[in-house]
Amino acid sequence: MTLTQETVQALFEYRDGDLHWKTRPPNLAVCGTVAGYRNTKDSYWRVVIKGSMYLKHRLVFLYHYGHLPNYVDHINGNREDNRIENLRLASRAENARNARLPCHNTSGIKGVCKPKKDKNWTCSLRTNKKLKTVGGFETKELAQEFMELWRETAHGQFANHG
Numbered sequence: 001m002t003l004t005q006e007t008v009q010a011l012f013e014y015r016d017g018d019l020h021w022k023t024r025p026p027n028l029a030v031c032g033t034v035a036g037y038r039n040t041k042d043s044y045w046r047v048v049i050k051g052s053m054y055l056k057h058r059l060v061f062l063y064h065y066g067h068l069p070n071y072v073d074h075i076n077g078n079r080e081d082n083r084i085e086n087l088r089l090a091s092r093a094e095n096a097r098n099a100r101l102p103c104h105n106t107s108g109i110k111g112v113c114k115p116k117k118d119k120n121w122t123c124s125l126r127t128n129k130k131l132k133t134v135g136g137f138e139t140k141e142l143a144q145e146f147m148e149l150w151r152e153t154a155h156g157q158f159a160n161h162g
Contacts, residue, residue: 003049003054003059003062003068004062004066005062005063005065005066005067008059008062008063009063010022010023011023011035011049012035012059012063013032014060014063014064014084016083017060017081017082017083017084017086018034018035018082019034019035019036019047019056019059019060019063020032020033020034020035021033021035035047035056036048036056038080042079043079043080044056044057044079045057045079045080045082047059056082057072057074057079057082057087058072060082060083060084060087061084061087061089064084069089069090070091070092071089071090071091071092071094071095072087072088072089072090073087073088073089073090073094073095073098073158074086074087074098075087075088075098077098077099077100077160090158093129094155094158095158096126097155097158097159097160098158098159098160099160100160100162101162105162107121107140109140109143109144109147109162110147110151110160110161110162111123111124111125111147111151112140112143112144112147114140118135120135120136120137120138121135121137121138121139121140121142121143122134122135122136122137122143123135123137123143123146123147123150125147125150125151125154127154127155134146134150147161148161
């Protein structure tokens, strides 16, 4: 089933980032209740419509703009904040640029590390499908300052410092 803006608007009422059922859905939820459930593993809200699962932020985007792009980005990085003003069209690369600090990061600064055999700090950034690395920073603070400027320049509005 291909969802349309008309279908989504007929099923739901949008209120400040949430979709509320307009009609009684097959799962017997009450009209007016918040649609969907929050997945505890990845924090995305999901909604089941006629046996198919949809991410709520994508339904909100469809509700307002009438089409479903391949990627919809949460501007503030909060996967639970589905207000339309927090959602934007993005490419896969742009969506990845707006990612949070990875859980395996040990420096506490996105893109900054200190190789075990080196006394200086190193910065790495993926841009145009290539990983670029700049090293030789004596302090973590200098590396952080450089990294933030580099990321702002390379990633623009999708720059996320973690």
